[in-house]
Amino acid sequence: MGTAFDDLAFLAGSENRPAVLLAVTERPHTRDELEAETGASRVTLGRILADLTDRGWIRRRGRQYEVTGLGRLVANAYKTFFETMETVAQLKPLAPWLPVEDFGFDIDRLEDASVTVPTHSDPLAPYRRAAHTQRQASSLTVLTNATAPQNIEVIWRRTTAGDLTIDAILTHDVIDTIQNDEQMASMFRDILASGQAEIRRYNGEIPFIVAVADDLVDIAIADEGGLPRGLIQVVDEEVRSWAEQTIARYREQSMELSVESFTG
Structure with missing residues (x-):
């Protein structure tokens, strides 16, 4: 399914993709819950769920979507990276000093x-x-x-x-x-x-x-x-x-x- 860079680019290319992955990592969600929580349109959400499923990061169980072991690993790594970049953004104005x-x-x-x-x-x-x-x-x-x-x-x-x-x-x-x-x-x-x-x-x-x-x-x-x-x-x-x-x-x-x- 492509390289590690492809997967990173996939996640970083949309605010909704990591939002969906992080949401189902916290707990299983129905499609309606994900739509309400992320604000993504139904069409966009459907495409994201399909892409995350194809990558093996989430799976559907009944009416709910849940994270896989691989997906949890990706979600945790992304969350750490995102928090680090938030820190960098905060400190950036002070960088020269x-x-x-x-x-x-x-x-x-x-x-x-x-x-x-x-x-x-x-x-x-x-x-x-x-x-x-x-x-x-x-x-x-x-x-x-x-x-x-x-x-x-x-x-x-x-x-x-x-x-x-x-x-x-x-x-x-x-x-x-x-x-x-x-x-x-x-x-x-x-x-x-x-x-x-x-x-x-x-x-x-x-x-x-x-x-x-x-x-x-x-x-x-x-x-x-x-x-x-x-x-x-x-x-x-x-x-x-x-x-x-x-x-x-x-x-x-x-x-x-x-x-x-x-x-x-």
């Missing part, structure tokens, strides 16, 4: 990640998404080379209310910026005075922003000029382990700050 060489995990661990990118109407979308996460979390560990007033305000409100504990490592440039802004400096004095936070200064370069908020890992991507290009968020044990180890490595080389560190 993704520090893949710094990731201590396989990129396919981001398969279930959500990606937030800035838009013309909302250039600060990644910061807003991070702030949303910070409003929901009970603990936050962060390594950062940048900061934003809206994120600091969320952290200030939640730590002073006793709702959030934070362990943060900031570059010397970020600390200097905060110290030279009285409003932000005042917030950091309150944050440290709350007893809910530990703030540390790292006297070197940090290549990217990474945070662990409860079980969620945030990886913020910026361009060469420091402009935000996207926020990757994922719940994955391997990615979390990498994030925690990365933060711990910088933590060992950082200096803990006190309330007085933010007093002019």
Whole structure:
């Protein structure tokens, strides 16, 4: 029945073909159920069912169509491939700035990640998404080379209310910026005075922003000029382990700050 490429081209050539195969892989379907579920016309569906049957991927049993062992193998492989391509599509806008060489995990661990990118109407979308996460979390560990007033305000409100504990490592440039802004400096004095936070200064370069908020890992991507290009968020044990180890490595080389560190 042709080559493996022919079979792949057959599936990829129509949204309805894999939809039908995946549907009957989940459970047997009648023709009417498949028509309703996929939205394919009766003529199109009839042709797809005939083609899938000819390939030995499905069979008819009474009024229902069910997957064969071979068809299940094809369906599972296609589903994995499709999910991978969805991940590629999500990450594609960030490709020029993704520090893949710094990731201590396989990129396919981001398969279930959500990606937030800035838009013309909302250039600060990644910061807003991070702030949303910070409003929901009970603990936050962060390594950062940048900061934003809206994120600091969320952290200030939640730590002073006793709702959030934070362990943060900031570059010397970020600390200097905060110290030279009285409003932000005042917030950091309150944050440290709350007893809910530990703030540390790292006297070197940090290549990217990474945070662990409860079980969620945030990886913020910026361009060469420091402009935000996207926020990757994922719940994955391997990615979390990498994030925690990365933060711990910088933590060992950082200096803990006190309330007085933010007093002019």
